[in-house]
Amino acid sequence: MTQLIFNLFNGVIIGAFYALMALGLSLILNLSGVINFAHGGFLALGAYLAYSLMPHIGFWGALVAAPLLTGLLGIAIEWLLIRRTYGRDPLYSLLLTFGLAFIFEDVSRYIWGAQSVPYQIPALLSRPLSLSYFFITGYRVFMVALVALAVAALYLLLTRTRIGIRIRAGTHDLATVATLGVNVRLLRSVNFGLGVYLAGLAGVLAAGQLGLQPTIGTSLIMPSFVAIIVGGLGSLPGTLLGGILIGVASGITSVYFASATEAVIYVMMALVLLVRPRGLLGEEGRLQ
Amino acid sequence: MKALEAQGLQTYYGKSHILDSVTLEVGEGEVVALLGRNGAGKTTTLRSIVGLTPPRLGSVRIFGEAVTGWPPYRIAALGVGYVPEGRRIFGNLTLDENLLVPVARPGPWTIERVYQLFPRLSERRENKGRQLSGGEQEMLAIARALLLNPRLLLLDEPSQGLAPLIVQDVFKIIGAMRAEGISVLLVEQNVRAAVAVADRAYVLDDGRIVYEGAAAALGADEARVRTLAGASAEKWEAVD
Ligand SMILES: Nc1ncnc2c1ncn2[C@@H]1O[C@H](COP(=O)(O)OP(=O)(O)OP(=O)(O)O)[C@@H](O)[C@H]1O
Ligand SMILES: [Mg+2]
Numbered sequence: 001m002t003q004l005i006f007n008l009f010n011g012v013i014i015g016a017f018y019a020l021m022a023l024g025l026s027l028i029l030n031l032s033g034v035i036n037f038a039h040g041g042f043l044a045l046g047a048y049l050a051y052s053l054m055p056h057i058g059f060w061g062a063l064v065a066a067p068l069l070t071g072l073l074g075i076a077i078e079w080l081l082i083r084r085t086y087g088r089d090p091l092y093s094l095l096l097t098f099g100l101a102f103i104f105e106d107v108s109r110y111i112w113g114a115q116s117v118p119y120q121i122p123a124l125l126s127r128p129l130s131l132s133y134f135f136i137t138g139y140r141v142f143m144v145a146l147v148a149l150a151v152a153a154l155y156l157l158l159t160r161t162r163i164g165i166r167i168r169a170g171t172h173d174l175a176t177v178a179t180l181g182v183n184v185r186l187l188r189s190v191n192f193g194l195g196v197y198l199a200g201l202a203g204v205l206a207a208g209q210l211g212l213q214p215t216i217g218t219s220l221i222m223p224s225f226v227a228i229i230v231g232g233l234g235s236l237p238g239t240l241l242g243g244i245l246i247g248v249a250s251g252i253t254s255v256y257f258a259s260a261t262e263a264v265i266y267v268m269m270a271l272v273l274l275v276r277p278r279g280l281l282g283e284e285g286r287l288q
Numbered sequence: 289m290k291a292l293e294a295q296g297l298q299t300y301y302g303k304s305h306i307l308d309s310v311t312l313e314v315g316e317g318e319v320v321a322l323l324g325r326n327g328a329g330k331t332t333t334l335r336s337i338v339g340l341t342p343p344r345l346g347s348v349r350i351f352g353e354a355v356t357g358w359p360p361y362r363i364a365a366l367g368v369g370y371v372p373e374g375r376r377i378f379g380n381l382t383l384d385e386n387l388l389v390p391v392a393r394p395g396p397w398t399i400e401r402v403y404q405l406f407p408r409l410s411e412r413r414e415n416k417g418r419q420l421s422g423g424e425q426e427m428l429a430i431a432r433a434l435l436l437n438p439r440l441l442l443l444d445e446p447s448q449g450l451a452p453l454i455v456q457d458v459f460k461i462i463g464a465m466r467a468e469g470i471s472v473l474l475v476e477q478n479v480r481a482a483v484a485v486a487d488r489a490y491v492l493d494d495g496r497i498v499y500e501g502a503a504a505a506l507g508a509d510e511a512r513v514r515t516l517a518g519a520s521a522e523k524w525e526a527v528d
Contacts, residue, residue, distance in 0.1 A: 162388050162389075165381065165385045165388045165389060166388075166389055168378075168381060168385075169378040169380075169381055169385075169386075169389045171380070172378050172379065172380050172381070173376055173378060175340055175360070176372060176376045176378075177389060178339075178340075178359065178360040178361050178364075179338055179339075179340065179360045179361075179364055179370045179372070180364060180389050180390040180391065180432060180433075180436065181361050181364035181365050181390055181391035181393070182361055182389065182390075182391055183359075183361045184361065185359070283380075
């Protein structure tokens, strides 16, 4: 029983990471039509930046600064490279972001080494909250809470601010948004930065749980794509749901059928697509 | 100064040549109708003007400013309101949210004022765009463009698919725009109503301007309208 609760809880945590990654990927895909394979690279970068900043500004300072810096770098890369692929064959952006992913990984290896680095989390957060459920450490609760906070902030941004409303409108019909006086080049850059910010935040948090090595992003990116498909293309609530569902599914599977922990998410994706080709909450016609 | 001067527009979709040397103008405060049968190139003309499908050759001046090749948002910022064919409401946004998308320019039109102009809309503020009726969507598309406080308003078949009573409302609004001093370029299949509200008219056929003159003169010549604009008898009788 304790084992099941442990894995369920673990599943929620992993699911929260998938969701955070996948929300950023979804934002970018929905507005710009770019499948950002470099997203895992941005996640790793966020984590390494936090690692390098921590001795100077502490964990909390790094938690604030590293995702912001990652987001700014994202905007710079969008401005320099990615926007040149808009309106072209999707193959261009696929190849570009795929290449960027390799570059990020190698640069991380070059600067911080191929081995994992000691990533310190505050002692305050590493204590278990209760003796009988020793695995529920403060850090795990903290991660879930912070992901929930980030999702809530994203929700408010997208529904309560003009820029967020324009992002959602642009997801639906970007050309019409442009004819209403909105600088859609800038809108796409800001949106890309926002998506990458979420990747950076996921990185800072994930490194405290999974350890930090150059491949940290690689293990999270495929499940994040699966989360988007399961939740349904074009739907951010779907993406969130998809992320948590596949996290929990792999958490439960690891109790009963440990060797299928990774395969189960793909099985889930196949099942969802068979029953509901547009994903759980996907818009009609997005996939066709 | 003219509100709009389009000179020799040559517009393509990929390799297909759609507009062939289209030249037209709209004077300040003038209402101009752009007529023509299906596929004549009316929508393409408007898209060329607002920057969505920039012409390969030719020039566009808006209030004296040479805007050829400008991105759509900069053209809109000059005070060009565009009500596209098929309305293109943001169906995933509520009506209130739809009205927050435009980059409002200062002027008499505010969200409160457009809700006063369209009381039907103010009753449905929380509804999603896709839940609105065709007439409500048309009103919303016009309201959205008015928030730019346009000096030039381009409307693409605003009466398409609407019930006759709603069509009357739409044309009343166009009359009201004229009273506000807004210059209007109106694309319509509803020829009779369009020539009744317009000062001048152009007829496009197969990407070329084939008629240009006073709207009243065109309106008086029913046979001519049928051959030029391809308007069917029913469309001719449709309003009032
Ligand atoms: N995106 C496109 N790609 C290729 N060809 C197009 C495209 N849009 C329109 N066309 C073609 O361009 C021509 C002019 O189309 P346009 O939409 O401007 O006509 P229209 O006068 O607005 O017609 P309607 O009254 O049906 O709205 C047509 O032959 C049409 O088939
Ligand atoms: Mg048309």
